[in-house]
Amino acid sequence: MKNEIDACCLCDLPLFDGIKEEERAGLAACICSGVKVFKKNDIIITEGDSAAKAGIVQKGRTFAYIIGEDGGRIFMASHLRGDIFGEVVMFAKNEGSPVTVEAAEESEILMLDREKILNPCEKACGCHVTLLKNLLISSADKFAAQRVMIATLCMKKLCGKIAAALIYFSRKAGSDTFNLPFDRAAFADYLGADRSALSRELSRLRKIGAIDFYKNSFKILDRKKLCGKRADKI
Amino acid sequence: MKNEIDACCLCDLPLFDGIKEEERAGLAACICSGVKVFKKNDIIITEGDSAAKAGIVQKGRTFAYIIGEDGGRIFMASHLRGDIFGEVVMFAKNEGSPVTVEAAEESEILMLDREKILNPCEKACGCHVTLLKNLLISSADKFAAQRVMIATLCMKKLCGKIAAALIYFSRKAGSDTFNLPFDRAAFADYLGADRSALSRELSRLRKIGAIDFYKNSFKILDRKKLCGKRADKI
DNA sequence: AGTATTATGTTGCTATTGCAACGAAAGGAA
DNA sequence: TTCCTTTCGTTGCAATAGCAACATAATACT
Numbered sequence: 001m002k003n004e005i006d007a008c009c010l011c012d013l014p015l016f017d018g019i020k021e022e023e024r025a026g027l028a029a030c031i032c033s034g035v036k037v038f039k040k041n042d043i044i045i046t047e048g049d050s051a052a053k054a055g056i057v058q059k060g061r062t063f064a065y066i067i068g069e070d071g072g073r074i075f076m077a078s079h080l081r082g083d084i085f086g087e088v089v090m091f092a093k094n095e096g097s098p099v100t101v102e103a104a105e106e107s108e109i110l111m112l113d114r115e116k117i118l119n120p121c122e123k124a125c126g127c128h129v130t131l132l133k134n135l136l137i138s139s140a141d142k143f144a145a146q147r148v149m150i151a152t153l154c155m156k157k158l159c160g161k162i163a164a165a166l167i168y169f170s171r172k173a174g175s176d177t178f179n180l181p182f183d184r185a186a187f188a189d190y191l192g193a194d195r196s197a198l199s200r201e202l203s204r205l206r207k208i209g210a211i212d213f214y215k216n217s218f219k220i221l222d223r224k225k226l227c228g229k230r231a232d233k234i
Numbered sequence: 235m236k237n238e239i240d241a242c243c244l245c246d247l248p249l250f251d252g253i254k255e256e257e258r259a260g261l262a263a264c265i266c267s268g269v270k271v272f273k274k275n276d277i278i279i280t281e282g283d284s285a286a287k288a289g290i291v292q293k294g295r296t297f298a299y300i301i302g303e304d305g306g307r308i309f310m311a312s313h314l315r316g317d318i319f320g321e322v323v324m325f326a327k328n329e330g331s332p333v334t335v336e337a338a339e340e341s342e343i344l345m346l347d348r349e350k351i352l353n354p355c356e357k358a359c360g361c362h363v364t365l366l367k368n369l370l371i372s373s374a375d376k377f378a379a380q381r382v383m384i385a386t387l388c389m390k391k392l393c394g395k396i397a398a399a400l401i402y403f404s405r406k407a408g409s410d411t412f413n414l415p416f417d418r419a420a421f422a423d424y425l426g427a428d429r430s431a432l433s434r435e436l437s438r439l440r441k442i443g444a445i446d447f448y449k450n451s452f453k454i455l456d457r458k459k460l461c462g463k464r465a466d467k468i
Numbered sequence: 469a470g471t472a473t474t475a476t477g478t479t480g481c482t483a484t485t486g487c488a489a490c491g492a493a494a495g496g497a498a
Numbered sequence: 499t500t501c502c503t504t505t506c507g508t509t510g511c512a513a514t515a516g517c518a519a520c521a522t523a524a525t526a527c528t
Binding site for chain 4: 392393427435
């Protein structure tokens with residue numbers, strides 16, 4: 001295990017909003033328990049793990065998923081540099097992690113300690129309330145992200161799901177051109193759809209001029225076409 | 235507006251776990267701003283409402299939903315006596331309620347005040363950290379409920395969605411016989427499916443002996459049949 | 469009771485989509 | 499380079515599910 005904490009990365013997180021600059025480093029050191037390096041496809045948290053772990057991505061990219069009862073992979077979230085994962089679940093009564101977290105590429109993860117967050121050393125008392133409020137804000141944001149997923153998955157047709165997802169990621173990026181944080185297979189998982197059906201539909205949307213894409217880079221060309229009814233055959 | 239606070243209802247909530255009996259009533263009075271009565275189909279919170287309201291159901295039943303871009307209703311949650319709603323969203327940066335909350339029947343709602351929760355009177359300082367921790371726990375639980383919805387909606391076939399939902403509500407009730415908190419139309423919304431398609435599938439599942447139901451009361455008879463492949467025709 | 473309204477079930481039709489199988493393209497490793 | 503692996507697109511086929519329209523049952527209202 002490496003033990004260099006990228007203080008810059010850690011202290012700039014929203015988690016530390018409202019905490020005085022001079023207190024951040026101390027608090028950061030207090031709540032975390034070291035840096036771990038994971039190779040691509042390494043499992044960081046296994047579904048059912050009793051220990052309530054959390055982590056912050058210092059370098060690389062990770063994603064969380066569930067293996068559904070039908071064997072399919074249910075995509076839950078992706079985490080880029082600066083993102084926290086596991087911090088919401090840490091507080092749930094239910095024991096065991098509900099998801100598996102996997103490294104999408106070689107990644108450095110700053111591991112957080114549940115107990116230290118819940119019961120930090122006494123000197124941190126001043127920051128503590130602020131930290132908890134920030135965690136609440138973070139939870140609320142993740143809650144909102146899940147709500148977007150639900151709204152996407154509730155669309156009755158695949159093109160509706162695609163439209164909802166593309167519009168969401170476009171808005172998030174603040175541009176009609178943007179990258180999706182997953183490959184086709186993961187995108188299909190995210191939409192709860194079949195990969196080949198997704199490919200077919202994306203091709204159709206490109207053909208009618210609604211979108212354009214190359215790999216995981218997408219561009220929305222025409223929102224009306226994106227959401228409209230399908231044209232009659234031929 | 236009525237002004238009787240059902241102290242029993244309020245104080246027994248998980249929100250007050252870990253807070254001394256003698257402090258509960260005071261804290262309760264401190265964070266809430268009165269009781270409102272709503273008739274069936276009254277709107278309690280409208281999507282987009284700037285005020286971050288929250289409430290506790292003292293009597294009755296409410297539910298939250300979004301009107302999707304395709305006009306369909308996206309079911310998000312239902313709230314029975316003792317349930318809190320809006321408390322997670324209160325902390326999100328994003329202004330405006332993402333959902334509409336509606337009374338499913340005549341309901342008494344204890345309204346909560348965001349500012350009072352975030353910045354309670356000084357004397358409540360001792361309880362404050364505990365209250366925030368409890369809110370974190372509550373957020374985590376709702377987060378988990380949303381994750382279940384996502385796992386349900388990710389099922390590729392309707393029978394899979396139905397199975398996932400029924401098994402979830404069965405486990406929640408701790409019995410193979412249980413009531414769903416919605417009528418057929420809302421159940422279809424919850425599954426992101428068409429109401430008539432849901433009826434058709436439920437009838438099929440009853441015919442093959444997987445489940446039985448009457449109104450919103452369901453019974454799981456055979457889990458294998460519930461999830462298995464469809465029998466060949468006739 | 470009688471009527472209106474709502475909730476639920478049924479069915480035919482057809483578009484949609486899952487599934488499986490295959491091929492092409494891209495990238496990595498030896 | 500060549501081989502291997504992974505990713506992505508295409509297509510035929512059959513199952514599925516949305517949609518609309520209607521029938522029936524349950525409930526509320528006067």
